[in-house]
Each structure stands twice: as structure tokens, then as C-alpha cells.
């Protein structure tokens with residue numbers, strides 16, 4: 001038996017006791033990823049086990065064992081492969097979206113907004129994840145409690161900052177981890193999944209975190225599932241259960257204190273000089289003998305117990321007890337005495353089949369002692385109602401199966417309304433803009449630099465047809481190019497930097513993508529307007545285009561449209577590829593035809609490429625800019641002849657025969673269309689896990 005535990009209780013146990021503890025059973029889980037050349041790579045094979053309610057289970061195994069994959073599957077957050085098997089929460093199939101709303105996931109890498117403070121990061125989660133009906137004061141109170149429990153009060157107003165290649169500017173790595181955990185804790189999650197939560201923490205911080213998680217399991221009735229590599233003995237003391245994986249196969253699933261006994265009975269006694277954690281990880285390395293033996297032993301124990309269960313069902317049938325849903329407490333007590341459970345007669349929190357309820361009793365009262373007894377207890381845990389058969393992943397938790405576990409959460413439900421999400425996200429976007437004045441200054445500086453460069457190159461254009469007409473064409477082409485390249489590149493890069501956070505928050509059900517899209521579009525608008533004003537205001541007067549308020553306004557409006565469409569193109573390209581480099585290459589590939597088919601570079605467009613010009617928003621914008629400048633322009637020939645209206649000097653391939661207003665309207669249409677396409681594209685990427 002393990003020595004008695006002395007859990008270190010957090011000072012202020014504040015989170016409410018969860019009234020609906022959940023037990024997660026999984027049966028015959030198999031996960032394959034496609035691999036070119038053969039039938040795919042099996043990452044998990046036939047994995048069966050349970051994460052019991054109100055307990056903390058450590059998923060252990062060597063690197064590549066499939067721990068994170070199992071965690072993702074249990075958290076209903078896996079993609080990119082074929083999943084088979086069955087997952088039951090409290091004996092009932094639950095839709096993944098419903099379960100995601102009732103659980104929290106803390107991933108291995110901290111994905112946090114650098115420009116937010118610690119408290120703001122938690123508060124944004126609270127505002128978006130907790131019900132809108134809950135007052136802001138209560139949400140704030142909850143955040144304060146979590147800050148206290150995670151010992152983050154001292155840094156709550158510190159900016160999170162960046163962690164670029166380990167060079168943290170902002171809070172420390174350990175603090176970042178705790179913020180990530182805190183974001184998971186903000187909601188009243190019934191199950192909390194943590195992928196290597198202690199990575200990067202010093203031993204004290206790691207122990208403190210595990211102690212807090214243990215407290216949440218035991219006293220707050222959360223089911224805690226975490227993967228961990230080489231835990232210290234002090235940390236191991238806190239674990240209730242162990243799931244041991246190696247090469248995607250289950251070697252053990254049961255109480256942590258029974259693990260030593262189990263392996264010793266199987267012939268793998270722990271040497272005195274090794275801790276349990278070291279011993280089991282050493283066993284996992286023996287892929288020739290120990291791993292296949294233990295995996296076989298585990299599978300056999302499941303089959304034995306399945307047979308025992310069928311026998312028991314048969315004898316119960318003979319006794320006339322029947323196996324109806326929602327068996328009475330009296331029947332449970334009777335059967336409980338058969339299985340030796342210690343909580344006989346205790347009413348269960350939910351309805352369900354008799355068999356499942358009995359299993360829950362067995363889980364609640366594991367039987368320490370000899371290995372056979374442990375295997376028996378284990379196997380009792382793994383008996384799952386229904387036949388031992390694999391079901392396809394898309395039938396794993398079908399849409400039409402409602403959750404009978406409490407509380408009910410509607411499908412795809414997020415806690416807040418769309419406009420509330422837009423409001424919270426807009427505030428966050430605006431904060432990011434003004435919290436990073438350097439980014440703002442760099443972008444503005446870039447526009448000023450290009451304006452000065454164009455201004456210096458075409459300073460006060462000559463008034464002659466010979467030089468002035470060509471220079472006007474050329475300078476306007478450079479102006480249009482700046483309104484294409486810079487906003488497109490910036491938008492693409494910014495979108496890539498936002499994607500990890502977007503991915504995490506969408507997968508945690510904080511908001512709909514439409515809210516993010518609207519908030520992003522709305523909040524970036526004033527800044528884009530400012531950039532357009534700075535650029536057009538400088539370049540117009542430096543180059544010396546026609547002095548006219550209307551003409552300046554049209555010049556500004558056409559450029560602003562170019563800027564907004566290019567920004568959309570950047571967002572679209574960021575959505576098309578998961579890798580930033582590929583996204584930028586796609587964007588650059590768009591640029592060439594866009595700038596080539598404006599009519600400035602070629603004297604005529606081949607018929608078979610005319611469609612590019614018809615689709616090119618830059619061609620409309622450039623044509624509009626040229627017409628705006630040339631119409632009514634008074635210019636002289638080399639011989640000193642006066643040309644009162646330079647419209648006739650517009651290069652034929654630039655003149656598209658449309659009015660400036662029509663050009664602007666067409667661009668507006670392209671802008672709306674492209675925004676819509678960018679939105680749909682990203683929505684589909686999210687739906688198909690390609691974000």
C-alpha cells in the first residue's frame with residue numbers, strides 16, 4: 001500500500017463543487033493517420049479504459065506512446081485521422097460539441113495573447129465562456145479567485161508578452177502555464193484535460209499545480225486527465241489513477257497505488273532503488289517482451305471480465321432481476337453486494353442501465369489488494385454496456401443522441417450571444433492595437449516612407465506632355481502598388497499570428513468565427529483609414545497632382561478601396577494555407593497578374609488573358625486614379641502648345657471606358673465578394689480542422 005497522502009490544500013478553495021461529476025469510459029479506441037504508400041499509421045490500437053469521476057488520472061508512457069492523441073480524443077478535439085471506438089460519459093453517448101462545452105482543455109503549448117494582461121486573459125475567457133446572464137461582477141470575482149488559487153495575484157496586471165524561442169518578455173514560463181490552466185478553470189468544467197501541464201515549470205511550481213488539480217478532483221468533483229512525462233515522487237503521490245500507454249497500446253488502467261502490485265504480480269517487480277514512475281517507464285522501453293506481455297495481459301483481463309459479466313447477467317436473468325434501464329436502488333444494492341462495492345444503496349446521480357451503474361460503483365470503490373483483485377476491479381471498470389465492437393468515428397457520438405448527463409447543453413451552443421462576442425472581441429482587438437504602439441508606428445512609418453519615396457521620385461511633376469504624362473501614369477501605378485502590396489502582406493502576417501489563438505478559442509467554444517471576423521473587420525477599419533489618410537495625404541501633395549478637393553477625395557477613396565481589398569486578399573491567403581510561408585507565396589502569386597494587367601506595363605492585353613484584367617481590382621482602381629488625374633488636366637506639348645484636357649493622353653490599355661464612379665462601385669462589389677469568400681473559406685477551414 002502506498003503511504004498516506006498529505007495533500008497540500010490550496011489556501012482558498014473557492015471554485016464551486018461540481019454537481020455533475022463525470023466518468024469517461026472509452027472502448028476499443030483506434031486512431032489511424034493516413035500515410036502515403038501504405039494503409040496508414042496506427043497511433044492507438046484497441047485502447048479501452050476509464051477516467052473515473054472525481055479523480056485525477058495521469059496518462060503516462062514513453063515519448064510517442066500516443067498520450068496526447070488519447071487526451072485529444074477524450075477531449076473530443078482530435079482531427080486529421082480515422083477514429084474508431086466508443087466513448088461514453090456517465091454511461092451515455094454525448095455529442096462532442098456538448099462535451100466540449102462541459103470540459104476544458106489546457107494544451108501543451110501556451111497560446112496566449114501577448115498584448116493582454118494576465119487578468120484580462122482570464123477575464124476574456126470568463127466573459128465569453130460563462131453564461132451571459134451571470135453578472136460581470138460575479139465573473140470578475142471568479143477570475144480573482146482563480147488568480148489567487150494559481151498564485152497569480154502578484155502578476156495579474158502584467159502583460160503576458162511574447163515567448164519567442166524561449167526569450168520571454170513579459171511573465172515567466174511557469175506563470176504562462178498557470179494562466180493557461182486558469183483559462184481552463186474559468187468555466188465550470190466537469191472534466192479538465194491537460195497535456196503535459198508541468199512542462200517548463202520548476203519542481204515547486206509543478207507540485208503546486210498538481211496539488212491544485214488534485215484538490216479540484218477530490219473536493220470540487222472534477223475529472224482531471226493529464227499527460228505527464230517524468231513526474232517526481234511527490235507529484236506521483238497526488239495521482240489517483242494511472243493510464244499507461246506504450247506504442248499506442250494500453251498496458252495498465254487503474255488506481256495508481258495498485259500499479260506496483262499489478263506489475264509485480266505480472267512478474268515485473270519494482271527494484272527498490274526505482275520509483276514507480278521510473279519503473280513503469282522502464283517497462284515501456286522493453287518493447288520486445290514487457291510491452292507485448294502487459295498489453296496482452298490487459299486485453300485478456302478485459303475479455304475475462306466480459307465473460308464474467310455475461311455469466312453474471314445470465315445468473316441475474318435466472319434470478320429474474322432483468323436488465324432494465326434505470327434499475328432501482330434496491331436492485332443496485334443487491335447487485336452491489338455481489339460485486340463487493342462499498343457504496344451499496346447509495347443513489348446514483350443519473351439514470352442509466354443497471355450494468356453501467358454497477359460499473360460506476362465498482363469505479364468508485366476500487367479494490368486494493370492482490371493483483372487478481374486489482375485486475376478484477378480494473379476489468380469491472382472496463383465493462384461497458386453493449387457488445388465489444390468497434391464503431392466508425394462518425395457514428396461515435398451521433399447527432400441525434402441527446403446527452404442524458406447533466407446539465408444539458410444545446411449543440412454548438414456557446415455561452416454568449418453573437419453581438420456580445422463581437423463586443424468582447426472588439427475591445428480585445430482595440431486593446432491589441434493600442435497596446436502595441438510599435439506595430440502601429442512601424443506600419444504608419446512604412447506608408448510614410450513609401451509616400452516620401454514616390455514624392456521624391458516624382459517631385460512636382462513636369463507640366464509637359466512628354467515627361468509629365470508618362471510620370472503621372474508611372475507615379476499613380478506606384479501609388480496603386482503600395483496600396484496592394486503593403487496591406488496584403490501585413491494582413492496575411494497578422495492573420496497568421498492570430499491563428500493559434502483563434503484555433504484554441506474556437507475549439508474551446510468561446511465564440512463563433514463570424515464574431516471574430518466582424519470584430520476584426522470593424523476594429524481594423526479606423527486604423528486602415530488612418531494609414532490611407534497618411535499615405536494619400538502625403539503623396540498627393542508631394543507629387544503635385546491636380547489641386548481640387550473633389551479630385552483629392554476620389555484619389556483617397558479609390559486608394560482606400562484598393563487597401564481594403566488587398567487586406568482581404570491577405571486574410572484569404574492566410575486562410576488558404578496552414579503554413580505562413582506557403583500563404584505568403586500564394587499571396588505573391590496573386591500580386592504579379594494583379595499588377596501586370598493594369599494596362600500600364602503592357603500596351604495591349606492578349607484576348608485570352610483579358611479575363612484577368614476584367615477580374616483585377618487593381619486594374620479598376622488604377623484606371624480610376626489615372627482618369628481622375630488626367631480629366632481636366634491642363635498640360636503643354638514640347639512645342640509649347642496648350643492641351644486643356646489631358647484625357648486623350650490616357651494610355652489606351654488603361655482607359656476601360658467606365659466612369660470613375662463605376663470603377664469605384666465595381667471595386668466595392670469585389671470588396672464585399674472577397675470578404676464573403678474569405679469568411680466562408682475560414683469557416684470551412686475551421687469546420688474541416690484545417691485552420
Ligand SMILES: Nc1ncnc2c1ncn2[C@@H]1O[C@H](COP(=O)(O)OP(=O)(O)OP(=O)(O)O)[C@@H](O)[C@H]1O
Nearest residue numbers: 033041043061062063064065066067068069070080
Ligand atoms: N496527425 C499525425 N500524423 C502523423 N503522425 C502523428 C499524428 N499525430 C500523432 N502522430 C504520431 O503518433 C505518435 C504519438 O503521438 P502523440 O503526440 O500522441 O505521442 P505522445 O505520447 O504524446 O508523445 P510525447 O510524449 O513525445 O508528446 C507519434 O509518433 C507522433 O509522431
